[in-house]
Amino acid sequence: MIAISIDFTLEGTIFGPGFASFYGRRRGPNSIAGAEIPTQVMTKIVPNDPAAEADRRWSALMVAAQAGDGVAYQALLRDCIPVIKAIARRRGVVADRIDDVVQDVLLTIHRARQTYDPDRSFTAWLCVIADRRAIDLLRRVRRQELREVYAPLAFEGHADHAADPTQRLFRADATGIATRAIASLPARQREAVQHLVLEDRLLADAATLTGRTSGSLKVNLHRALKALRARIEPQE
Amino acid sequence: MSTSSNTDSANERLIHDLATDLVPVRRLRAPSVRAFTWLATVVAIAITLAIIADLSALGHRLSAAPDMWLSVTGSTLTAILAAIAAFQLSLPDARRTWALLPLPAALLWITASGVGCLRTWLVPGTHAADLSEARDCLVFIVGLAVPLSALLFIMLRRACPLQPELTALIAGLASAAAAATLLNFFHPFDPAVTDLAVHVFAVAIVMGANWGFNGRLLATNFLRSGVTLAVPRSN
Numbered sequence: 001m002i003a004i005s006i007d008f009t010l011e012g013t014i015f016g017p018g019f020a021s022f023y024g025r026r027r028g029p030n031s032i033a034g035a036e037i038p039t040q041v042m043t044k045i046v047p048n049d050p051a052a053e054a055d056r057r058w059s060a061l062m063v064a065a066q067a068g069d070g071v072a073y074q075a076l077l078r079d080c081i082p083v084i085k086a087i088a089r090r091r092g093v094v095a096d097r098i099d100d101v102v103q104d105v106l107l108t109i110h111r112a113r114q115t116y117d118p119d120r121s122f123t124a125w126l127c128v129i130a131d132r133r134a135i136d137l138l139r140r141v142r143r144q145e146l147r148e149v150y151a152p153l154a155f156e157g158h159a160d161h162a163a164d165p166t167q168r169l170f171r172a173d174a175t176g177i178a179t180r181a182i183a184s185l186p187a188r189q190r191e192a193v194q195h196l197v198l199e200d201r202l203l204a205d206a207a208t209l210t211g212r213t214s215g216s217l218k219v220n221l222h223r224a225l226k227a228l229r230a231r232i233e234p235q236e
Numbered sequence: 237m238s239t240s241s242n243t244d245s246a247n248e249r250l251i252h253d254l255a256t257d258l259v260p261v262r263r264l265r266a267p268s269v270r271a272f273t274w275l276a277t278v279v280a281i282a283i284t285l286a287i288i289a290d291l292s293a294l295g296h297r298l299s300a301a302p303d304m305w306l307s308v309t310g311s312t313l314t315a316i317l318a319a320i321a322a323f324q325l326s327l328p329d330a331r332r333t334w335a336l337l338p339l340p341a342a343l344l345w346i347t348a349s350g351v352g353c354l355r356t357w358l359v360p361g362t363h364a365a366d367l368s369e370a371r372d373c374l375v376f377i378v379g380l381a382v383p384l385s386a387l388l389f390i391m392l393r394r395a396c397p398l399q400p401e402l403t404a405l406i407a408g409l410a411s412a413a414a415a416a417t418l419l420n421f422f423h424p425f426d427p428a429v430t431d432l433a434v435h436v437f438a439v440a441i442v443m444g445a446n447w448g449f450n451g452r453l454l455a456t457n458f459l460r461s462g463v464t465l466a467v468p469r470s471n
Contacts, residue, residue, distance in 0.1 A: 065258065066260065066261050066263060067260050068258055068259060068260035069258070070255040070256065070257075070258040071255075073254070073255045073258055074251055074252070074255040077251045077254065077255070078251060081247060099246065099247060102247055103246070103247065103250055106247070106250055106251065106254065107250075107254075108328060108396065108398070110254045111396045112327075112328040112395070112396035113261055114261040114262060114263055114264050114394070114395075115264050115327050115328060115329075115395050115396055116263075117263070117266075124329070125328075125329050128328070128329035129328050129329060129398070132328070132398050133398075136398075204452075204456065207456075208456060
């Protein structure tokens with residue numbers, strides 16, 4: 001049995017975190033709100049609450065992670081996974097995309113770990129992030145569905161030119177020529193072709209991945225394509 | 237079964253990568269404290285400008301036109317509230333409703349400026365801004381809002397806004413409102429429609445630039461966490 005102070009003074013404002021009212025906001029023993037308006041704070045004895053206990057433990061692990069404790073951080077992130085999955089399911093994320101949400105949320109926690117305030121509930125903090133990342137993923141999927149058409153009959157009826165053995169031979173040969181030509185490019189040009197053409201990344205993503213500016217990537221891609229054209233065309 | 241174990245191992249690999257060589261981080265101060273740090277810079281600029289401005293002329297203008305008080309109060313409150321809202325929005329668990337915080341003050345600012353325009357029409361002999369003076373206002377607001385926005389961006393990027401464009405937009409409003417407030421030191425004419433239109437245009441430019449440029453930078457800053465793209469995805 002534990003004593004829980006329920007503070008009615010600052011809950012339920014429109015600016016409070018989304019899940020704070022659901023999971024409760026913890027306050028330290030020196031809570032200003034509780035000290036100033038004692039008549040509005042009620043203490044009652046309730047059985048040990050596993051959710052509150054877990055929240056306290058996760059908060060302590062996060063504080064340790066903020067101090068650089070990798071072991072505590074691993075334990076915390078593993079504990080977060082079931083919570084994230086439950087939120088993603090509740091948001092309507094399909095089963096095969098739930099792990100995308102999990103990984104997005106883990107990365108967000110990592111990037112945002114300095115913003116966590118130990119005076120606040122870790123569970124509430126995590127839930128808002130997971131909810132938002134789940135919505136982000138649903139939006140991405142919806143945008144993708146608007147761009148792509150589901151047409152299984154058209155797909156089945158579409159002639160596959162690659163199935164022609166002569167075409168396949170030609171492609172293998174052409175691929176070999178292209179591969180050799182790309183390999184002979186200077187490193188920066190090869191990098192631009194690899195990310196922007198072969199892996200079909202967005203310019204911004206490729207810039208982030210390589211650490212180069214978008215302008216530099218565009219210039220190198222332009223030079224690479226010019227060089228490739230010069231090397232491949234005479235052989236055709 | 238194998239798909240499940242694949243995703244589990246991908247999650248496990250990600251956790252391992254994130255925890256390996258984990259560096260300690262300095263906890264961010266409260267958003268209101270960070271907002272007041274930025275506002276302190278604005279106050280420092282205001283004191284510097286007050287030294288070179290003609291304060292007696294400013295006092296005369298304010299006493300002659302009471303609606304200017306309302307306008308200055310509106311723009312000042314907009315800057316303060318928008319700065320607080322921007323720092324709140326930069327937190328990953330912030331609600332979007334924070335973006336509404338500066339709206340009442342912005343309404344006061346626009347309404348009081350509109351009343352000033354009306355007075356210019358009704359009262360004869362007022363000195364309304366001509367086009368070249370209005371252009372000076374535009375240059376002043378945009379020119380001062382740029383460094384203020386840059387400072388705000390540097391302070392905001394340490395947080396992790398999951399709504400980068402909205403955060404940058406409100407940060408732009410804070411910068412533009414602060415610059416418009418400081419413009420009053422060097423605004424020796426009554427507001428006219430052209431003047432008001434130029435102010436609105438300047439604020440829109442600053443907000444648009446913040447939304448388009450700083451919003452993208454804040455989003456990219458998130459991707460640059462160093463691990464985002466290095467980790468294989470589950471699918």
